[in-house]
Amino acid sequence: xxxxxxxxxxxxxxxxxxxxxxxxxxxxxxxxxxxxxxxxxxxxxxxxxxxxxxxxxxxxxxxxxxxxxxxxxxxxxxxxxxxxxxxxxxxxxxxxxxxxxxxxxxxxxxxxxxxxxxxxxxxxxxxxxxxxxxxxxxxxxxxxxxxxxxxxxxxxxxxxxxxxxxxxxxxxxxxxxxxxxxxxxxxxxxxxxxxxxxxxxxxxxxxxxxxxxxxxxxxxxxxxxxxxxxxxxxxxxxxxxxxxxxxxxxxxxxxxxxxxxxxxxxxxxxxxxxxxxxxxxxxxxxxxxxxxxxxxxxxxxxxxxxxxxxxxxxxxxxxxxxxxxxxxxxxxxxxxxxxxxxxxxxxxxxxxxxxxxxxxxxxxxxxxxxxxxxxxxxxxxxxxxxxxxxxxxxxxxxxxxxxxxxxxxxxxx
Ligand SMILES: Nc1nc2c(c(=O)[nH]1)N[C@H]1C(S)=C(S)[C@@H](COP(=O)(O)OP(=O)(O)OC[C@H]3O[C@@H](n4cnc5c(N)ncnc54)[C@H](O)[C@@H]3O)O[C@H]1N2
Ligand code: MOO
Numbered sequence: 066x067x068x069x070x071x072x073x074x075x076x077x078x079x080x081x082x083x084x085x086x087x088x089x090x091x092x093x094x095x096x097x098x099x100x101x102x103x104x105x106x107x108x109x110x111x112x113x114x115x116x117x118x119x120x121x122x123x124x125x126x127x128x129x130x131x132x133x134x135x136x137x138x139x140x141x142x143x144x145x146x147x148x149x150x151x152x153x154x155x156x157x158x159x160x161x162x163x164x165x166x167x168x169x170x171x172x173x174x175x176x177x178x179x180x181x182x183x184x185x186x187x188x189x190x191x192x193x194x195x196x197x198x199x200x201x202x203x204x205x206x207x208x209x210x211x212x213x214x215x216x217x218x219x220x221x222x223x224x225x226x227x228x229x230x231x232x233x234x235x236x237x238x239x240x241x242x243x244x245x246x247x248x249x250x251x252x253x254x255x256x257x258x259x260x261x262x263x264x265x266x267x268x269x270x271x272x273x274x275x276x277x278x279x280x281x282x283x284x285x286x287x288x289x290x291x292x293x294x295x296x297x298x299x300x301x302x303x304x305x306x307x308x309x310x311x312x313x314x315x316x317x318x319x320x321x322x323x324x325x326x327x328x329x330x331x332x333x334x335x336x337x338x339x340x341x342x343x344x345x346x347x348x349x350x351x352x353x354x355x356x357x358x359x360x361x362x363x364x365x366x367x368x369x370x371x372x373x374x375x376x377x378x379x380x381x382x383x384x385x386x387x388x389x390x391x392x393x394x395x396x397x398x399x400x401x402x403x404x405x406x407x408x409x410x411x412x413x414x415x416x417x418x419x420x421x422x423x424x425x426x427x428x429x430x431x432x433x434x435x436x437x438x439x440x441x442x443x444x445x446x447x448x449x450x451x452x453x454x455x456x457x458x459x460x461x462x463x464x465x466x467x468x469x470x471x472x473x474x475x476x477x478x
Contacts, residue, residue, distance in 0.1 A: 135179055145165070350440035
């Protein structure tokens with residue numbers, strides 16, 4: 066029998082169901098633009114990248130030593146040194162029986178050679194080299210196309226260009242690539258209680274942190290932000306901002322006013338000027354998250370509580386923006402860890418509690434709560450290195466139980 070506390074609300078939308086529906090209602094932008102590699106970091110590839118060359122394009126040495134013929138390396142081998150091959154300065158001749166060439170890491174393997182012996186395994190006397198064997202053919206030789214073959218698909222369209230991808234693109238000698246147009250997102254906070262840093266707080270006021278935090282996450286994702294600032298709890302002002310945003314941005318993200326309070330106008334205005342896709346999910350934090358459209362502009366209403374805003378941005382808005390940008394999101398790796406303390410949890414909503422996971426003495430993972438779990442306590446969020454994924458129907462977690470979690474350190478937030 067399902068247990069519900071007195072605050073339970075049946076009929077909330079399950080997380081994965083809502084996320085799936087939302088993503089199915091979003092379409093990727095189709096315009097792309099050419100950029101140089103210097104401008105390409107954090108952009109999304111618009112086309113597949115095929116390798117224009119073999120990488121490496123020539124056989125070369127993986128060690129500093131001597132290039133030779135493996136069959137020559139017998140117990141009595143004494144090879145005549147006939148030249149040198151440095152990186153960028155190949156040896157122009159070819160190696161015959163009983164001969165070898167001094168070679169450095171990355172230098173082209175001379176014709177006739179089929180192996181490299183590292184210098185630590187050779188003795189050198191008056192241009193005669195005594196290699197210690199045995200040596201197999203191909204030893205310490207990097208073959209052409211070992212990394213990438215000409216014509217091979219290196220990256221698929223939709224790949225985000227991080228430093229590692231950029232490094233590979235550079236190794237292909239590409240000067241210019243096509244990337245998706247940069248997304249533009251309008252961002253605003255609603256709430257009469259909100260003040261910007263530097264302003265004086267009147268009784269009951271707080272500083273606006275959601276707009277700054279969400280703006281930073283957008284920036285990390287390479288998205289252009291139009292900052293609409295703080296909008297007062299006035300339906301006319303909210304309406305005006307929504308209509309303007311829908312004409313100048315690819316998406317609108319708001320914070321606050323999506324619950325059922327007397328000054329919560331966000332959802333009401335969305336219903337007037339656009340349409341609601343869904344509202345109220347079976348998640349904690351973030352229950353009142355709202356998704357919809359104003360004309361063709363997708364709308365994401367983050368709840369005002371700071372932890373709820375950040376978590377719903379991560380769980381819902383991040384994949385939505387990836388879809389709009391034409392980015393292929395990789396599935397999130399989920400890990401299993403042992404709860405090192407009890408976690409309070411009521412069945413009814415999937416609960417993304419903030420945790421600190423670490424490796425235990427026996428090599429397994431253990432997790433503790435990263436401070437208080439109220440959705441108003443953002444300092445715990447900033448401390449956390451993981452989000453627990455406590456299943457919707459699950460109840461309290463006892464110490465020693467296994468829990469699912471996702472790592473968040475090193476991500477864009
Ligand atoms: N009767 C009910 N009350 C509430 C419900 C409910 O279902 N029934 N849901 C609760 C949940 S869960 C959440 S989350 C909040 C979300 O409310 P809103 O999205 O309407 O947000 P506000 O009421 O505007 O603010 C909530 C809270 O967050 C602070 N806040 C708002 N904006 C910011 C900002 N930009 N930076 C920092 N902090 C912000 C605000 O001052 C409030 O303390 O509703 C519950 N209530
Ligand atoms: O679900 Mo609300 O987001 O807990 O505070």
